[in-house]
Each structure stands twice: as C-alpha cells, then as structure tokens.
Amino acid sequence: MELSVKSEGLLSPPSTSATSGSGEKPTDATIHACRPTKEKAPFVAKAEKRKTEYNKNIEAYNKKLV
Numbered sequence: 001m002e003l004s005v006k007s008e009g010l011l012s013p014p015s016t017s018a019t020s021g022s023g024e025k026p027t028d029a030t031i032h033a034c035r036p037t038k039e040k041a042p043f044v045a046k047a048e049k050r051k052t053e054y055n056k057n058i059e060a061y062n063k064k065l066v
Helices: 028-034 041-065
Strands: none
Touching: none
C-alpha cells in the first residue's frame, strides 16, 4: 500500500478512485488505463506464461499431497 504524507507529517492512505469498492462503476479513463497496450504486451505475455506455469506446478504439488 502506498502512503502519502500530509502537511502535519502524518502518513495516510492515498485518495482512491471510483474503483475503491464503493459500488460505483469505474470511469472510462480507469478502464482504459487497465487495458494492455503495445508497450505492455511483452510484460503481459510473460506474466501470463508465468501464471500458467505456476498453476501447473501448484496442481502437481497438490496431487503429490493427496
């Protein structure tokens, strides 16, 4: 969790956007910011590959325990 510093020097959580769980729908700008772009594509692909490998390893580990 990232913290911001107030003028008194105390730490507080940063202000949240419309997706803070208050039941409001995210704005178009928020949705657009979450979409993968060409610059993010290699990182997204690598993350997906790691995710599938992790899930395979977890399934294999769980089968060994049973």
